Amino acid sequence: MTDEATIRQLVADRTRAMRTGDAAAICATYAPDAVVFSLAPPLVQPPEASRDVALMRSWFQEKGGQVWAEVRDLQVTVSGDLALCTSLASMGAPPEAPQPFALWYRSTLGLRRLADGWSIVHEHTSTPFHMDGTFRAATDLRP
Template identity: 50%
Template sequence: MTEHDEKQIRDLMAVRAQAMTSRDAETLAGQYAPDVVAFTLAPPLVHHGEDLEARKAWFATFDGPIEYEIRDLKVTVGGDIAFSHALNRLSTTPKGMPQPFELWFRSTVCFRKGDDGWRITHVHDSTPFYMDGSMSAALDLKP
């Protein structure tokens, strides 16, 4: 692992967080490799490739500001492959709702380095769920 590669990935993730808060779908889409596979919080179970129009439509489902935080980011680099994991916070107001929600979730992001720099090849976001029989997402957890 080189410090330069780790810094590039940390910078990419900082740009990602900023793009979320500014609803910049084009910047987000530009971070992905064409063959990205993503397991996001929103359906369906798996996304193949980045769908710019779907990303724009997703941003349009929220009123007001979007807050997005990446906490405790850890980066591991091995040659031209890297991964990161972090706890992320999303807070915003869905259209038609009277107040915002806040959600902490887990995120693992994988990268591949090519001639054009580091690109995201895989994203896996998840929330834990209560195993008390309710099968409810544990949306109240905070780090």
């Protein structure tokens, strides 16, 4: 399997893990020193948070056990032991969930080839915001 195919499979596996609430599988995709700028506060996640299975399980429980997830327009660039992925992504929880939501957002992943394979070393997710003075997150956008 090529590096690009392996990385595309990693992204697909993470997406499937979101849909099934598999916290351990998601956390296993991160390098121990990963830098994560996620949608949730604070501005940067604590270094250990991305690999904290209990924290991820708690997040899933708040959403009803799993969330809808989709990745589209995935672009993968590989150069040696580094790779960059950009995509549009969606996630959501159904109306009957404790915290229902649905949104599309932008995702960038930086990966490094480590001894045991490709791992996420940098993640940045964001939503655009309305530039009309409200500065309201534009979570209503659809591709």
